[in-house]
Amino acid sequence: xxxxxxxxxxxxxxxxxxxxxxxxxxxxxxxxxxxxxxxxxxxxxxxxxxxxxxxxxxxxxxxxxxxxxxxxxxxxxxxxxxxxxxxxxxxxxxxxxxxxxxxxxxxxxxxxxxxxxxxxxxxxxxxxxxxxxxxxxxxxxxxxxxxxxxxxxxxxxxxxxxxxxxxxxxxxxxxxxxxxxxxxxxxxxxxxxxxxxxxxxxxxxxxxxxxxxxxxxxxxxxxxxxxxxxxxxxxxxxxxxxxxxxxxxxxxxxxxxxxxxxxxxxxxxxxxxxxxxxxxxxxxxxxxxxxxxxxxxxxxxxxxxxxxxxxxxxxxxxxxxxxxxxxxxxxxxxxxxxxxxxxxx
Amino acid sequence: xxxxxxxxxxxxxxxxxxxxxxxxxxxxxxxxxxxxxxxxxxxxxxxxxxxxxxxxxxxxxxxxxxxxxxxxxxxxxxxxxxxxxxxxxxxxxxxxxxxxxxxxxxxxxxxxxxxxxxxxxxxxxxxxxxxxxxxxxxxxxxxxxxxxxxxxxxxxxxxxxxxxxxxxxxxxxxxxxxxxxxxxxxxxxxxxxxxxxxxxxxxxxxxxxxxxxxxxxxxxxxxxxxxxxxxxxxxxxxxxxxxxxxxxxxxxxxxxxxxxxxxxxxxxxxxxxxxxxxxxxxxxxxxxxxxxxxxxxxxxxxxxxxxxxxxxxxxxxxxxxxxxxxxxxxxxxxxxxxxxxxxxx
Numbered sequence: 092x093x094x095x096x097x098x099x100x101x102x103x104x105x106x107x108x109x110x111x112x113x114x115x116x117x118x119x120x121x122x123x124x125x126x127x128x129x130x131x132x133x134x135x136x137x138x139x140x141x142x143x144x145x146x147x148x149x150x151x152x153x154x155x156x157x158x159x160x161x162x163x164x165x166x167x168x169x170x171x172x173x174x175x176x177x178x179x180x181x182x183x184x185x186x187x188x189x190x191x192x193x194x195x196x197x198x199x200x201x202x203x204x205x206x207x208x209x210x211x212x213x214x215x216x217x218x219x220x221x222x223x224x225x226x227x228x229x230x231x232x233x234x235x236x237x238x239x240x241x242x243x244x245x246x247x248x249x250x251x252x253x254x255x256x257x258x259x260x261x262x263x264x265x266x267x268x269x270x271x272x273x274x275x276x277x278x279x280x281x282x283x284x285x286x287x288x289x290x291x292x293x294x295x296x297x298x299x300x301x302x303x304x305x306x307x308x309x310x311x312x313x314x315x316x317x318x319x320x321x322x323x324x325x326x327x328x329x330x331x332x333x334x335x336x337x338x339x340x341x342x343x344x345x346x347x348x349x350x351x352x353x354x355x356x357x358x359x360x361x362x363x364x365x366x367x368x369x370x371x372x373x374x375x376x377x378x379x380x381x382x383x384x385x386x387x388x389x390x391x392x393x394x395x396x397x398x399x400x401x402x403x404x405x406x407x408x409x410x411x412x413x414x415x416x417x418x419x420x421x422x423x424x425x426x427x428x429x430x431x432x433x434x435x436x
Numbered sequence: 437x438x439x440x441x442x443x444x445x446x447x448x449x450x451x452x453x454x455x456x457x458x459x460x461x462x463x464x465x466x467x468x469x470x471x472x473x474x475x476x477x478x479x480x481x482x483x484x485x486x487x488x489x490x491x492x493x494x495x496x497x498x499x500x501x502x503x504x505x506x507x508x509x510x511x512x513x514x515x516x517x518x519x520x521x522x523x524x525x526x527x528x529x530x531x532x533x534x535x536x537x538x539x540x541x542x543x544x545x546x547x548x549x550x551x552x553x554x555x556x557x558x559x560x561x562x563x564x565x566x567x568x569x570x571x572x573x574x575x576x577x578x579x580x581x582x583x584x585x586x587x588x589x590x591x592x593x594x595x596x597x598x599x600x601x602x603x604x605x606x607x608x609x610x611x612x613x614x615x616x617x618x619x620x621x622x623x624x625x626x627x628x629x630x631x632x633x634x635x636x637x638x639x640x641x642x643x644x645x646x647x648x649x650x651x652x653x654x655x656x657x658x659x660x661x662x663x664x665x666x667x668x669x670x671x672x673x674x675x676x677x678x679x680x681x682x683x684x685x686x687x688x689x690x691x692x693x694x695x696x697x698x699x700x701x702x703x704x705x706x707x708x709x710x711x712x713x714x715x716x717x718x719x720x721x722x723x724x725x726x727x728x729x730x731x732x733x734x735x736x737x738x739x740x741x742x743x744x745x746x747x748x749x750x751x752x753x754x755x756x757x758x759x760x761x762x763x764x765x766x767x768x769x770x771x772x773x774x775x776x777x778x779x780x781x
Contacts, residue, residue, distance in 0.1 A: 139624070141603045193568065197561040216542040216605060219564060220598045223538065223571065227595035230575045234587035242579035242587050250572035253565045254487045260561060261486055279484070
C-alpha cells in the first residue's frame with residue numbers, strides 16, 4: 092500500500108466538514124500508518140485459507156487509525172517512531188476491530204463506514220467467532236514482544252473495554268448514575284485502549300517509567316474527551332456530516348454526559364418530567380428535552396468539560412522535549428477541542 | 437475449597453454409567469485440581485465489582501477440568517506437577533470457559549451442566565462481552581509467565597479453536613467434506629487446546645523440545661479421539677446417561693466421522709437417498725439412516741478409528757520415564773478407549 096492510500100480518510104473527514112486539525116499529525120505519521128494498514132492486511136494470511144476471506148473483509152474497515160497514530164506519535168515524542176510502534180499500533184487496532192465486530196452484533200448494526208457489517212453479511216455466529224479470532228491474533232502478536240508487559244497491558248485493556256461495555260449495559264436507564272460513574276465507565280470502554288496505545292508507544296521507545304505514565308494518562312484523557320464528543324454528537328450532530336445514525340443513545344438508555352448534566356441542573360418537577368421521558372425506551376425528540384429543561388446549557392457544559400479534560404491531557408506532555416511528534420500529540424487534542432466546539436449551541 | 441469438592445464430578449460420572457477409568461489419574465492430581473478450581477474462582481476478583489458476579493456464575497460451571505488435569509499430569513510426567521502447571525491449566529480452562537459461553541449463544545442453548553446458560557440468563561449481548569472478558573483475563577494470566585512462548589501458544593490455540601468452529605460452520609451440509617478435512621477441523625476445534633495443555637505442562641516442567649513435541653502430539657490426539665467419541669455419542673448415546681441433548685449434529689448439518697463413513701461406504705443409489713435426507717436440515721431419525729445403509733458398521737468403524745488414534749497417542753509417551761503421572765496419562769487414553777467402546781453396536 093502506498094502512502095496515497097491513507098489520504099482518502101483525511102479527505103473524507105474534510106469533506107464531512109471536520110476541521111483540518113489532524114492533517115499535520117497524520118502527515119507526520121502517514122508513512123507509518125500505511126505500514127499499519129499493510130500489517131493489518133497481512134494478518135489475514137496468518138489464518139486458515141477458509142477463514143482468511145472473512146478476516147480480509149474486516150480489515151478493510153479502514154477507519155481513521157487514530158489509536159495506531161497515537162502509538163507512533165507517542166513513540167516519536169520519546170525518541171522512536173519505528174517498527175515497534177507500528178506493530179503495537181497494529182495490535183491495538185486489531186483489538187479495536189474485534190470489539191467493533193462484536194459491538195455490531197449487539198447493536199444489530201447493518202452498516203459500518205458504508206460497508207455491510209460482518210453480522211449483517213454472515214450472521215451473528217460468524218461474527219462472534221471472527222471477533223474472537225481477531226482478538227486472539229492481536230494477543231498472539233503482542234506476545235511476540237520480548238517484554239511481557241506489552242501483552243499484559245494489551246490484554247488488560249481489552250478486558251477493560253469489555254467490562255466498560257458490561258457496566259454501561261448494566262446501568263442503562265439507571266437515573267441514579269453519577270457523573271463519577273459515567274467517567275469511570277467511558278474510561279474503561281474508550282479510554283483504556285487509547286491509554287495503552289500511547290503508553291506502549293512510549294515504552295517501546297525506551298521512555299522511563301514516569302514518562303510512560305504521563306503518556307498513559309494523556310491517552311486516557313484523550314480517549315475520554317473523544318467519548319464525550321461522541322456522546323454530544325449523538326444529540327446535536329447532523330447525520331449527513333457524522334456519517335452514522337445519531338439520536339440512538341437515549342433510546343438505548345445510555346445516559347451520557349449532556350443528559351447527566353440536564354438531570355443535575357433540573358428542578359425537581361423538571362426532573363420528574365425528564366425521567367418519565369427517559370424511561371419510555373423510545374427515541375426522544377431533542378425538542379422535547381429542550382422544552383423541559385436547559386438542554387443547550389447541558390450540551391455547552393459537557394463541551395466545556397471535554398475541553399478541560401483535553402487541557403489536562405496536554406499538561407501530561409510537559410515532561411517531553413519539544414519535537415514535531417510532541418507537537419503532533421498536541422494537535423490531536425487541539426483537533427478534538429475543535430470537534431467539541433462544533434457541538435456548542 | 438477442599439479436595440472433597442472435586443469428588444462430586446467423579447461421582448456424577450460414575451452415576452452416569454461412565455467407567456471408573458479416570459478415578460486413578462484424577463485422584464493423583466485431585467489436590468492440584470482443587471487449586472485450579474480455587475484459582476478459577478479467584479479470577480472473579482480481578483474484575484470490576486459490577487462484573488464480578490457474572491464471572492463467578494460462569495466459573496461455577498465446574499465441568500471435568502480435563503484440560504487442567506492433562507497439564508498437571510503432563511508436567512508430572514516431566515518432573516513437575518506444581519504451581520506453574522496449575523496456573524497454565526487454569527489459563528486453558530478459562531479459554532475453554534470463554535468458548536463455552538460464546539458457543540451457547542450460537543447454539544441458543546438454555547442449559548449447560550444443569551445450570552441456565554449465560555445467554556439464557558442475561559441475553560446474548562452480555563454473553564459476548566463476558567466471553568471476551570474471560571478470554572482477555574486468560575491471556576493476561578498467560579503473559580504473567582516470563583517465557584513468552586506460553587502466551588503465544590495460548591493465543592494461537594485459542595485462535596485455532598475459533599477458526600475450527602468457523603470452518604465447521606462453513607462446511608455444514610457440505611457432502612463433499614473429506615475425512616481429512618474433518619480431522620483437520622476437529623484438530624483445530626478440540627485438539628488444539630488439549631495439545632497446548634499437555635505441551636505447556638511439560639514445557640513449564642523444563643522438558644526438552646522433543647519431549648514437549650511428543651506431549652503436544654499426545655494432547656492433540658487425545659483431543660481428536662475425544663471429539664470422535666462425542667460425535668459418536670451424538671448418534672448412539674442415551675440422553676439420560678449423557679446428561680445433554682443428543683441427535684443435534686445432523687440437524688445442524690455437522691457431518692461427523694460416523695456419517696462420513698456412512699456416506700463413503702454407500703452405493704451410489706444409497707448415497708443419493710442419504711444425501712436427500714441429510715440436506716433436509718431436520719433432526720434425522722437414526723432408524724431412517726440405518727434403513728438406508730450400514731449404520732452400525734459406520735459407527736463401529738469410527739470407534740475403531742478413535743481407538744487407533746488413542747494408540748498413537750500412547751506411543752508419544754514412550755519417551756517418558758515410567759512414573760505414576762505417565763501411567764495417569766495412559767489411563768486417560770484408556771478411559772477414552774472405554775468410552776468409545778460404549779458406542780459399539
